[in-house]
Amino acid sequence: MAVVQTSIASDRDLYPSRTYPEPVKFSRQDPVVYSDPQKAAPLTKAQLAEYEEKGFLFLDDIFGPEELSSLISEMKSMCLDEAIKRRPETITEKGSGEVRSVFSVHQLNKVFAKVAEDPRLVAVAEYILGDSVYIHQSRLNCKPGFKGKEFYWHSDFETWHAEDGMPRMRALSMSITLTPNDHNNGPLLLIPGSHKSFISCVGETPKDHYLSSLKQQEFGIPDKSSVADLIEQGGIETAVGDIGRIILFDCNTLHGSNGNITPYPRSNLFFVYNALSNKVSQPFASDSIRPEFIGARHSIKPIKSVIFN
Amino acid sequence: MAVVQTSIASDRDLYPSRTYPEPVKFSRQDPVVYSDPQKAAPLTKAQLAEYEEKGFLFLDDIFGPEELSSLISEMKSMCLDEAIKRRPETITEKGSGEVRSVFSVHQLNKVFAKVAEDPRLVAVAEYILGDSVYIHQSRLNCKPGFKGKEFYWHSDFETWHAEDGMPRMRALSMSITLTPNDHNNGPLLLIPGSHKSFISCVGETPKDHYLSSLKQQEFGIPDKSSVADLIEQGGIETAVGDIGRIILFDCNTLHGSNGNITPYPRSNLFFVYNALSNKVSQPFASDSIRPEFIGARHSIKPIKSVIFN
Numbered sequence: 001m002a003v004v005q006t007s008i009a010s011d012r013d014l015y016p017s018r019t020y021p022e023p024v025k026f027s028r029q030d031p032v033v034y035s036d037p038q039k040a041a042p043l044t045k046a047q048l049a050e051y052e053e054k055g056f057l058f059l060d061d062i063f064g065p066e067e068l069s070s071l072i073s074e075m076k077s078m079c080l081d082e083a084i085k086r087r088p089e090t091i092t093e094k095g096s097g098e099v100r101s102v103f104s105v106h107q108l109n110k111v112f113a114k115v116a117e118d119p120r121l122v123a124v125a126e127y128i129l130g131d132s133v134y135i136h137q138s139r140l141n142c143k144p145g146f147k148g149k150e151f152y153w154h155s156d157f158e159t160w161h162a163e164d165g166m167p168r169m170r171a172l173s174m175s176i177t178l179t180p181n182d183h184n185n186g187p188l189l190l191i192p193g194s195h196k197s198f199i200s201c202v203g204e205t206p207k208d209h210y211l212s213s214l215k216q217q218e219f220g221i222p223d224k225s226s227v228a229d230l231i232e233q234g235g236i237e238t239a240v241g242d243i244g245r246i247i248l249f250d251c252n253t254l255h256g257s258n259g260n261i262t263p264y265p266r267s268n269l270f271f272v273y274n275a276l277s278n279k280v281s282q283p284f285a286s287d288s289i290r291p292e293f294i295g296a297r298h299s300i301k302p303i304k305s306v307i308f309n
Numbered sequence: 310m311a312v313v314q315t316s317i318a319s320d321r322d323l324y325p326s327r328t329y330p331e332p333v334k335f336s337r338q339d340p341v342v343y344s345d346p347q348k349a350a351p352l353t354k355a356q357l358a359e360y361e362e363k364g365f366l367f368l369d370d371i372f373g374p375e376e377l378s379s380l381i382s383e384m385k386s387m388c389l390d391e392a393i394k395r396r397p398e399t400i401t402e403k404g405s406g407e408v409r410s411v412f413s414v415h416q417l418n419k420v421f422a423k424v425a426e427d428p429r430l431v432a433v434a435e436y437i438l439g440d441s442v443y444i445h446q447s448r449l450n451c452k453p454g455f456k457g458k459e460f461y462w463h464s465d466f467e468t469w470h471a472e473d474g475m476p477r478m479r480a481l482s483m484s485i486t487l488t489p490n491d492h493n494n495g496p497l498l499l500i501p502g503s504h505k506s507f508i509s510c511v512g513e514t515p516k517d518h519y520l521s522s523l524k525q526q527e528f529g530i531p532d533k534s535s536v537a538d539l540i541e542q543g544g545i546e547t548a549v550g551d552i553g554r555i556i557l558f559d560c561n562t563l564h565g566s567n568g569n570i571t572p573y574p575r576s577n578l579f580f581v582y583n584a585l586s587n588k589v590s591q592p593f594a595s596d597s598i599r600p601e602f603i604g605a606r607h608s609i610k611p612i613k614s615v616i617f618n
Binding site for chain 1 (some may be wrong): 461462492493495536537545547565566568569570571572
């Protein structure tokens with residue numbers, strides 16, 4: 001059972017993790033939506049309220065059919081590209097050698113670079129984060145069918161804070177689905193309201209943890225009791241939907257997915273937008289620095305702003 | 310791609326598996342419903358037609374609330390019983406040592422023994438199989454939440470034939486659900502119509518395969534291409550439903566389940582009824598005999614018939 005602690009943990013680290021011998025639950029110390037609600041917004045008031053309350057929002061019909069076709073064809077060729085298979089940014093399946101994920105796709109692929117800077121997406125990220133933004137991480141997930149493994153519940157922010165040095169909860173993810181998600185092919189599961197607490201995880205970060213954590217995370221995972229409590233309160237929402245749906249979620253929303261034994265792959269394009277004022281510093285709970293393609297550090301480049309000057 | 314072969318394979322073995330260098334698809338050589346359709350039946354004509362066509366059927370409202378309470382309380386105490394934990398019939402979770410499954414529960418537990426012989430269940434099994442029946446295997450699945458592993462697509466008959474020597478497709482399973490099944494806690498997935506084909510699997514059975522296959526099956530699994538074809542034709546049906554639902558399925562219906570990262574366990578009571586005329590002989594594709602608690606051989610005891618004399 002996690003100890004509940006609502007005060008600020010220390011001057012230096014608002015969200016300590018991987019330091020205490022047992023789980024501790026902190027209240028979130030940061031806003032969820034940063035912009036002034038009176039300001040003209042790229043989302044409706046209802047959408048913003050839903051995002052603030054649940055920690056995520058589904059956006060449909062952002063991309064037209066032609067745009068989606070182009071993204072899908074780009075995804076397919078990249079997932080099969082032999083040169084891509086050999087790159088350090090690429091994670092392959094053990095055994096088959098098939099591409100599972102490619103990191104930093106906004107730098108490796110012109111079409112995906114353009115999507116990352118698409119004003120429709122950037123305006124949403126900027127409004128919610130109340131700042132200019134940059135890409136902290138991008139990823140294309142190819143996830144072939146039949147053997148998709150489960151991914152246990154986690155907060156991305158916990159890892160970005162502990163291992164990348166992201167100071168505050170002022171980042172969000174957009175997952176653009178490129179295959180239909182139904183209940184059986186391992187859709188994203190999200191815990192509504194979980195973004196309002198920070199679960200401090202137990203266990204020190206091993207050196208070069210990223211080498212194993214991208215396949216199966218073993219550190220930075222919240223304890224069962226805290227997860228059960230959050231699900232008891234908020235339930236579980238399943239991101240089933242058509243191709244093109246964007247799953248927009250706060251950096252601290254707990255999410256995970258079950259495996260996928262169906263023949264249907266589950267592919268998506270994934271961008272993490274971070275506020276420019278929330279740039280990473282030294283990792284809060286790790287001695288090593290993850291590679292640039294997993295968390296931008298030296299190559300931080302603000303995206304041309306749609307809202308901010 | 311499986312070779313399609315519709316004729317009978319050999320005089321001795323109608324369903325050869327684990328013998329050819331590549332997958333072969335055979336047509337089913339046996340009926341699905343054995344009794345004369347003119348005879349009074351414990352199921353409606355529509356139910357029987359559905360079972361025959363899809364290879365499975367969901368039965369609700371067989372047990373009343375009090376019966377279910379008693380089954381659930383028996384399940385809970387058995388899953389936590391320290392003496393049960395140490396028995397050879399019990400499979401525990403690696404690490405936590407929690408009980409995952411207990412075999413032969415119709416012999417270990419009086420309440421479950423009574424359910425196995427309940428005339429409401431026996432009448433259905435006898436009618437479909439057109440014969441007196443006995444329990445080939447019984448199992449209580451405790452399946453704790455959070456870490457339920459996936460179970461890949463398989464035909465139970467393939468294993469019972471290859472490893473236990475069950476000659477024909479004249480057996481069926483009843484899974485009595487003792488926890489609610491929703492889309493997220495790893496419900497049973499079934500492929501409608503898959504029972505009409507027999508997929509001959511590739512790979513010889515290793516010695517004492519059962520020791521590992523109960524945790525993760527590696528032999529006797531159908532090839533991806535055949536599974537994809539069957540799903541293309543029949544789709545996937547998900548056994549979501551309330552406590553007490555009985556999932557009745559033919560011995561050759563392909564089924565599997567994704568993992569379960571939710572806190573919700575997925576428990577059920579599982580009985581395999583085999584026709585008395587279909588008793589096991591020597592395994593068709595294995596040098597070793599599985600233990601009695603996994604497949605009845607010496608202790609075969611017909612259940613007192615409801616329909617047959």
